[in-house]
Amino acid sequence: WPEAWYMLKDGDYDDQKAENRMSPENKPCSVGELKKLGIAYWKMDAETYNYPVKAIPWDPKDAADPKLMAIRDDRGYSYADIISVKPDLLPGYDEKIKAFFEEHIHDAEEIRYIIDGSGYFDIRDTHNNWIRIHIKKGDLMTLPEGCYHRFTCDTTDFIQAMRLFIGAPVWTPFNRPQEQHPSRMEYVTNYIDNV
Template sequence: MRAFYFDNLQGDQRLLHDSGRSVSDEVLKSIGVLHWHIPTDQQSQIDAVAEERNYKNRDVITITKEGLGDLYETKLKGFYEEHMHEDEEIRYILEGSGFFDVRDHPTDSWIRVHLEAGDLLVLPAGIYHRFTLDEKNVIKAMRLFKDEPKWIPYNRDGATDANPYRIDYMKTLTVN
C-alpha cells in the first residue's frame, strides 16, 4: 500500500495521479483510515482481524472488463463518484490492484491509496471516498461486513453532509 495526494489533473482516473507528496500512516490514521498488509496465503490473519472488528460476513467481488462486459465503464464511473457509507468499508485485495481516494481533513484534498494483493483497507463510516481500478484493469477483493452484506453509496451532497453517520465521523476528527 502506498498513499499520496492526488494531483487533480484531468485524465483517465485509472492513471497514477501522484502529486509527488506522500501521505504518512499517521495522516491516514488521523482521518480514521486503517490498513494492514497480510499475505494472501495467511487467511487466519484475516479471520483474526474480522473477529477483532466484529465482521460476521464476507464475499468476494471481481472487477474486470471481461467480467462486466458492456457495464464496465458505467460501473467504474459509478464507483468513482464521491460517496460515503453508513458502515465501514473493508476491502482485502486478493488479486490485482486499484485505488481508493479518501478526503483529507481539514483540507478536503484527495488522498490516493494504491492497494495491491495482500492489502487490507478499512474506511470509517461517513468518510467521503471513491474507488477505481488502476491501468491493470483487474481487481479481486474480499469485502467484509459487520452484518448482512450491503453496499449502499450515498453520493456527496447537502443531504449526505447532514447524514448522522457523516456528522458522527466529523465529530471523531475534531476529537483527534
C-alpha cells in the same frame, strides 16, 4: 501500508486510472495521516490462501487464514463475498467503474481485502484534498463510516477484493453532499473537527 500521495485536483487530469500525482514534486501522504483519518490496515498473506471466487456470498468462517479469522473475530465481521473488477468479469463494468468513482460515503465501514490485482482508493483529507491510496494484493484496508471516498481501477484494469461486513451487507453509496447524514456528522466529529 500501501503507498499514498496527494493527487491532482479534479479537472487537472484526464485519466482517472493514472497515478495523477502532484507535479513537479510528488507529495506523499504518511501512514500517520491515514490513521488520523480513520483508516485501518493489515498486511495479509494472499499467496498461501485461496478463496472461492465463485461462491458468493462466501462465509468468512471458511477462511483458512488465522490472521483473517482473528481480524474477523475482533471486529465482528460475519459476511464476506468476492468482487472481481475487470472488463470481462464484471457485468456492467463501465457503469460500475463510473459509480465507484463518484464521491460517496456509506452508513457502515467499508472493508476490502485485496486478494489479487490492484487499484486506487481516494479519500479526502481534513482540508478536502484528495489522497490517492494504491492498494494491491495482500492489503486489507478499512474506511470508516461517513468518510468521503471513491474507487477506481488502475491502468492494469484488474482487482479482486473480498468485501467483509458486520451483519447483512448494504453497500449503498450516498453521494456527496451528505453533510447532514448521521454517518457523516459522526465522522466529522471523530476525525475532522477533533484534529
